[in-house]
Amino acid sequence: xxxxxxxxxxYDASRRRSMAEDRRRGILSSAERLFLQSGYAATTVAAxxxxxxxxxxxxxKAFGGKPGLVRAIVGSxxxxxxxxxxxxxxxxxxxxxxxxxxLFRRFGEFTREIAxxxxxxxxxxxxxxxxxxxxxxxxxxxxxDERHARMLHNALTVAERGFLRPDVTPAAAxxxxxLYTDSRFFDDLVVxxxxxxxxxxxxxxxxxxxxxx
Numbered sequence: 001x002x003x004x005x006x007x008x009x010x011y012d013a014s015r016r017r018s019m020a021e022d023r024r025r026g027i028l029s030s031a032e033r034l035f036l037q038s039g040y041a042a043t044t045v046a047a048x049x050x051x052x053x054x055x056x057x058x059x060x061k062a063f064g065g066k067p068g069l070v071r072a073i074v075g076s077x078x079x080x081x082x083x084x085x086x087x088x089x090x091x092x093x094x095x096x097x098x099x100x101x102x103l104f105r106r107f108g109e110f111t112r113e114i115a116x117x118x119x120x121x122x123x124x125x126x127x128x129x130x131x132x133x134x135x136x137x138x139x140x141x142x143x144x145d146e147r148h149a150r151m152l153h154n155a156l157t158v159a160e161r162g163f164l165r166p167d168v169t170p171a172a173a174x175x176x177x178x179l180y181t182d183s184r185f186f187d188d189l190v191v192x193x194x195x196x197x198x199x200x201x202x203x204x205x206x207x208x209x210x211x212x213x
Contacts, residue, residue: 027052027059028076031069036120040066040128040136067135070125074143077117086110087150094154100163100213107154107177108205112197115186122183144178151177158212168212176211180204 030051034043045066049056063069080086090110097103125143128136155173158164164173181204189195189203 023052023054023058024062027054027062028069028072031066032073032121035070035073035124040070040124040133041131067139070121070136071139071142073121074118074125077121078114080110080113081117082113086114090154091157094157094161097161097163100158101209103158103161103163104209104213105201105205107181107208108201108203111181111186111204112201115181115183115200116190116197119183119186119191123187147181148174148178151175151181164212173212177208180207180211 027048031043031048034048034051037043043066045059046056048069049059052059059065059069063072078086080089082089090106093106093110094103097106122143125136125140129140152170152174154177155164155170158173159170164170185204186200190197190200195203
């Protein structure tokens with residue numbers, strides 16, 4: 001009897017976690033759609049909760065308000081569209097790429113994958129920050145600092161593989177990677193100028209190889 005009770009408790013806990021995760025994803029989906037539809041300032045937590053079919057308190061408990069929601073959306077977009085998170089796949093590519101050209105092609109492909117997902121929410125953050133929202137200014141700085149830290153991680157690995165030119169330091173390489181992986185390149189070339197995603201990926205790969213290898 002005791003074994004059955006323990007098994008039932010494990011099942012109940014697993015089911016509750018699954019339901020909580022489904023609820024979290026639903027809240028984020030509602031938040032992202034309403035933010036992009038109406039703008040950051042005009043979208044209320046109450047509207048998000050109503051759209052997601054949860055209580056306002058549930059949203060605050062899970063995310064702490066609108067800045068937390070936007071931060072969580074950014075985090076989900078950075079995972080990429082595959083089952084394995086993009087950072088994990090990037091680390092694997094850096095460890096196994098046979099040469100600099102192959103590695104920078106992979107970087108171009110990762111940028112092509114992430115940029116369309118991330119660009120709309122980054123536009124939202126930048127617009128809100130430009131309008132004077134101090135929380136979004138702080139979030140924008142935080143997101144960019146984290147992105148640069150990730151690029152430094154990448155640059156150090158590329159240097160260890162011997163793929164950087166002798167005159168390029170890892171710090172300089174990180175700055176270049178940070179520049180070319182900015183979602184605004186996607187906005188300018190694909191959204192505004194009509195480039196294809198493949199052409200965009202090739203541009204990023206070629207720019208990185210030319211600047212760094």
